Amino acid sequence: MKKRVFITEYVGLSTRLEALAMAFMISDYFGHEVCIDWKDTDALTIRGVQHRGRGLLGRIDNWKLREYSTETFHAIGAHHNLNLRTHEGPRHLLEKYYLPTAQRIKLRPDLIDTIRDTFAPYANRPLVGVHIRRGDFHMVDPDVFDVKAAFWPAVPDWWYEHVMGEIKNAVPNVAFFVSCSGSLDEFPHLQSKFEMFDLPTASPYDYKEAGHAARRHPAADLWALGCFDLMVGSSCSTFTHYAANMLGGPTTVLVPPAEKMHVSAPSYARIGLHGRGAHDWYAACRTGEGLQPVADAGTLPISTGASVDWM
Secondary structure, three states: OOOEEEEOOOOOHHHHHHHHHHHHHHHHHHOOEEEEOOHHHHOEEEOOOEEOOOOOHHHOOEEEEOOOOHHHHHOHHHOOEEEEOOOOOOHHHHHHHHHHHHHOEEEOHHHHHHHHHHHHHHOOOEEEEEEEOOOOOEOOEOOEEOOOOOOOEOOOHHHHHHHHHHHHHHOOOOEEEEEEOEOHHHOHHHHHHOOEEOOOOEOOOOOOOHHHOEOEOHHHHHHHHOOOOEEEOOOOOHHHHHHHHOOOOOOEEEEOOOOOEEOOOOOOEEEOOOOOOHHHHHHHHHHOOOOEEOOOHHHOOOEEOOOOOOO
């Protein structure tokens, strides 16, 4: 019986893409064929995967790997069918798989063309990417951001207004590309203060859970966010993380501090984790590991135009 490792639609797109690195590492070390059955791969081509569901044969000698430990990792080879539900793994092996795995993934050419066409009018303008995650990210207190108040904390609008305002003060003709949960129309206050735009690619998916629903195409948005040197991100979101740290070139991400922050005293920090996994991203957001406070937005790497040729 052929060995197979399956990644189901157990989480959102960006976390599944991160889990692919673990799956290809398992394939190399234990001989399992990497299998996926995702609706959103209509927009993606992933070299080296088989598109198939688990079916009945995939449930024979099946093992569901929910979390990593040395013991569970060593036991993988004893099972023919593995249902992979974690992106964590042995970091000394896994880290060399992140960028090569991301390079296996290609966005559909017509979506690439749409991204290029959308960014073309801004070719000579300073551009910054913005990702606003809501949905299943919870707003515990609208006047306070505390990354420890919820496992998936929503970053309030006033923080984005502060950071984008600092950037605009440093670079007055800056424009902001925005990817967000829901619709850009849900942020009229930000739109009144800043030049903001999004992709014209409507999401074709009606199966998404409320926390993952967006007006725009998630894969196109993810790839578009990978085109910037600087991103204003959503703390703890793997969508921010994957776009910034796996796609395109190195990206500096601006996030809230790991300490409790009140609307009356907003602040922000920068982090760069190109080619490093979500483990390090969560540590930065939740504990402050590697975060560097920003006192002057004029020191930030704000590019002219977007970098699109990597796609």
